Amino acid sequence: xxxxxxxxxxxxxxxxxxxxxxxxxxxxxxxxxxxxxxxxxxxxxxxxxxxxxxxxxxxxxxxxxxxxxxxxxxxxxxxxxxxxxxx
Numbered sequence: 001x002x003x004x005x006x007x008x009x010x011x012x013x014x015x016x017x018x019x020x021x022x023x024x025x026x027x028x029x030x031x032x033x034x035x036x037x038x039x040x041x042x043x044x045x046x047x048x049x050x051x052x053x054x055x056x057x058x059x060x061x062x063x064x065x066x067x068x069x070x071x072x073x074x075x076x077x078x079x080x081x082x083x084x085x086x087x
Contacts (some may be wrong), residue, residue, distance in 0.1 A: 010036035044057075 006026055007014040013031035029037045
């Protein structure tokens, strides 16, 4: 449910209200009781990642083989030796 910002042009009272998208805009100021309330255009909220598994599950090191390793065995450290690609 989105949060909308409102401001009264009569008394200057400003507040936020959680409302359904289908719910009608508020028009009466709760402070001065006049019909001078306007909904402001907000920037919205940012993207929020919750939980501890986002990075661990989506970006795990993938096993590699000598054929897919970007570091050649001749250079002294192919990731295929350990089974985990760190490149």
